[in-house]
Amino acid sequence: SIANALRRTMHAEVPTMAIETVFVINSTTVIPDEVLSHRLGLIPIRADPRKFDFPTPGSSTDVNTIVFELRKKHSRKSSVAAADNVEHVVSGDIVWVPQGSQQEVFASDPIKPLFSDILLTKLAPGQEIDLELHAVKGIGKEHAKWSPVAVATYRLMPTITLLKPIKGDLAEKFAAMFPVGVIAVEGKERVAKVANPRLDTVSRECLRHEEFADKVVLGRDPSHYLFQVESTSAYAPAEILRARAHICAD
Secondary structure, three states: HHHHHHHHHHOOOEEEEEEEEEEEEEEEEOOOHHHHHOOEEEEEEEHHHHHHOOOOOEEOOOOOOOOEEEEEEOOOOOOOOOHHEEEEEEHHEOOOOOOOOHHHHOOOOOEEOOOOOOOEEEEEOOOEEEEEEEEEOOOOOOOOOHHOEEEEEEEEEEEEEEOOEEEEHHHHHHHOOOOHHHHHEEEOOOOOOOOOOOOOOOOOHHHHHHHHHEEEEEEEEEEEEEEEEEEOOOOOOHHHHHHHHHHHHO
16 A cells, blocks of 8 residues: 555656646647647656645646647648648757746756657648747646656566476576576576576466476565556655655655
8 A cells, every 4th residue: 555655646647747728829730729728738847846836726837837839830831842842840849938936946947848749730831839838837647747746666586496406407497487586596506596587577478387386486475565657747756755755754
């Protein structure tokens, strides 16, 4: 229950910045405005949420709102073949417009989309897009776009206990039944040793073979958890875990 609380808190309680409001000045793309707005909301923003306040209804300031612009117009000639005559609008086209003291606060690490190659829409000849975007602070419990992680999972540490020596060709066969790196074959006698149980996927393949049935015991260590955390925000994985600890302490 404690490990699962860590996982759930990382998903739902650690705040990040995400685009919440889209002002459509002009958009002649084939994608409906509301669909494009949802796509924009899911773009990870590289901005430290700890330097912003949660939004206050009816009050947008430089301490609770980030302003972006997305402006692009098709620039190619209409005589180009139709298949090649489209322009991609990507997340790298989103431009940060500093407000108040933001230019000084973020001078060493300017705010921008975390990835610059996310496809948003395509423009045909004569089409253009002109948007103003407001990003605010939020948490994943309110909407998944504020979740700081793509993956936050855990599992128990696998255990592999060798009851009897496994040598020679049997050792090679035994090692082949595990992911690479789990079992090593060492020495002149070619003895199987447990090298890195962390890499094991607990397939239990070796237990299907009678020659190993009385030589190995597979299990899991109930006191050792392995977490996998993939960040999609301004936080590094370790920072997400530390931020979660502060939330639980509060």
